Amino acid sequence: MFATHKIHKLEGKITIPGDKSISHRAVMLSSISKGTSRVSGFLRGEDCLSTIACFQGLGIEIEDKGEEIVIDGKGLNGLKEPENVLDAGNSGTTMRLLSGILAGQEFLTIVTGDGSLRKRPMARIATPLRQMGATIEGRDKGNLAPLVIRGGNLKAIDYASPVSSAQVKSAILLAGLYSEGNTIVREEIVSRDHTENMLTSLGANIKRENGVVTLEKSELFGQDIQVPGDISSAAFFMAAAAAIPGSHLIIERVGLNPTRTGIIDVLKAMGADIEIDNLFTSGGEEIGDIIVKGKKLKATSLTKEIMPRLIDEIPVIAVIAAVAEGKTTITGAEELKVKESNRITSMVTEMKKLGIQATELSDGMEIEGPNEIGGGQIESYGDHRIAMAMAIAGLFANAPVEIQNSECIAVSFPGFEETLKEIAK
Numbered sequence: 479m480f481a482t483h484k485i486h487k488l489e490g491k492i493t494i495p496g497d498k499s500i501s502h503r504a505v506m507l508s509s510i511s512k513g514t515s516r517v518s519g520f521l522r523g524e525d526c527l528s529t530i531a532c533f534q535g536l537g538i539e540i541e542d543k544g545e546e547i548v549i550d551g552k553g554l555n556g557l558k559e560p561e562n563v564l565d566a567g568n569s570g571t572t573m574r575l576l577s578g579i580l581a582g583q584e585f586l587t588i589v590t591g592d593g594s595l596r597k598r599p600m601a602r603i604a605t606p607l608r609q610m611g612a613t614i615e616g617r618d619k620g621n622l623a624p625l626v627i628r629g630g631n632l633k634a635i636d637y638a639s640p641v642s643s644a645q646v647k648s649a650i651l652l653a654g655l656y657s658e659g660n661t662i663v664r665e666e667i668v669s670r671d672h673t674e675n676m677l678t679s680l681g682a683n684i685k686r687e688n689g690v691v692t693l694e695k696s697e698l699f700g701q702d703i704q705v706p707g708d709i710s711s712a713a714f715f716m717a718a719a720a721a722i723p724g725s726h727l728i729i730e731r732v733g734l735n736p737t738r739t740g741i742i743d744v745l746k747a748m749g750a751d752i753e754i755d756n757l758f759t760s761g762g763e764e765i766g767d768i769i770v771k772g773k774k775l776k777a778t779s780l781t782k783e784i785m786p787r788l789i790d791e792i793p794v795i796a797v798i799a800a801v802a803e804g805k806t807t808i809t810g811a812e813e814l815k816v817k818e819s820n821r822i823t824s825m826v827t828e829m830k831k832l833g834i835q836a837t838e839l840s841d842g843m844e845i846e847g848p849n850e851i852g853g854g855q856i857e858s859y860g861d862h863r864i865a866m867a868m869a870i871a872g873l874f875a876n877a878p879v880e881i882q883n884s885e886c887i888a889v890s891f892p893g894f895e896e897t898l899k900e901i902a903k
């Protein structure tokens with residue numbers, strides 16, 4: 479359990495642990511590349527450690543050398559049938575992207591996860607991967623893990639994804655590496671494109687145009703990969719600093735891929751003072767420093783179009799909306815219902831416990847601000863983003879906010895509590 483309380487401001491210069499999406503992909507793609515890859519800035523969060531364990535289970539040597547993770551890639555067909563069930567833990571990204579790679583393997587693999595992951599929908603990847611030729615079984619006709627996968631002999635598909643999900647797009651593209659012909663994925667709203675960026679830098683033949691990604695069967699070659707700080711983790715402190723007048727926070731070397739920067743756009747629309755400095759590009763990923771100065775913020779409206787660019791940041795945006803002037807409306811966010819918890823219900827329920835005027839909608843929520851936030855005991859539902867968002871709510875509360883089951887924060891942001899202590903004044 480951990481508790482937060484009212485502060486005067488957030489101040490200092492910090493770095494944030496590595497990007498979770500890029501860390502997963504670095505391990506997965508390096509494992510099926512030829513040659514050695516060295517990954518610096520890797521996120522040692524539980525989700526990414528699950529990915530490492532899964533690839534070790536598939537026979538890949540992965541060594542943590544402190545400064546970097548060294549992966550001895552065996553090429554597209556170098557994975558071995560695992561002796562045991564693979565465990566993706568709490569990580570949707572691990573299970574869905576790994577399934578794409580397993581669809582290309584002739585051997586049998588069983589993948590499971592924790593209680594939360596075993597409730598999350600897998601038909602979204604099982605359907606296209608079956609169309610490509612993989613055999614996938616699971617509870618609820620293959621919708622629920624454990625998943626039993628036997629792949630091989632894939633053929634390329636042209637798939638219009640019914641949901642803007644980088645996990646779905648990536649699963650298909652990874653299977654596409656093993657498929658004869660051009661694999662095409664179409665998305666109505668473009669989801670995060672880290673898989674496309676990394677495939678490009680590891681040598682794949684891949685094209686992107688107006689929401690359409692086309693991949694030819696390609697071999698990959700190992701490389702050094704630099705993982706930037708995770709903007710989804712930075713978001714908690716960025717949002718809090720933006721909303722507390724007098725704050726001055728610098729977050730160095732954060733990933734600023736345009737498919738991920740919706741949080742900056744939204745905070746700016748709320749009136750925030752945010753600047754970017756020292757911008758550079760590595761492995762196709764933009765990286766830079768974020769400078770935030772605190773001000774009173776005003777309400778905003780978020781709709782479907784921006785969701786893929788900030789989906790994991792909605793919990794903290796909801797908290798900041800609670801102290802902003804006016805009514806914030808969030809719609810088109812149904813995907814929040816199938817994350818580690820139902821994040822619409824979790825956030826509205828827990829914010830109400832602190833006296834925040836929040837209303838659940840079928841596809842989002844409304845928050846009427848500004849609120850006088852009270853203290854209390856908060857349930858995290860074992861969901862790291864709920865735990866951290868509600869810890870941020872405590873920074874505005876007139877009595878301590880205690881987060882139950884806060885250990886789940888280590889899924890994506892080990893060191894969250896220590897970093898908060900360092901910058902809270």
Ligand SMILES: O=C(O)C1=C[C@@H](OP(=O)(O)O)[C@@H](O)[C@H](O)C1
Nearest residue numbers: 499571642643644645646789790
């Ligand atoms: O591809 C990824 O790394 C992720 C994609 C998003 O999920 P969806 O693909 O389900 O939208 C996001 O919520 C998750 O935290 C990480």
Ligand SMILES: C=C(OP(=O)(O)O)C(=O)O
Nearest residue numbers: 568569570571790817863
């Ligand atoms: C939804 C998330 O991750 P995943 O889908 O990989 O479990 C998240 O980190 O907020």
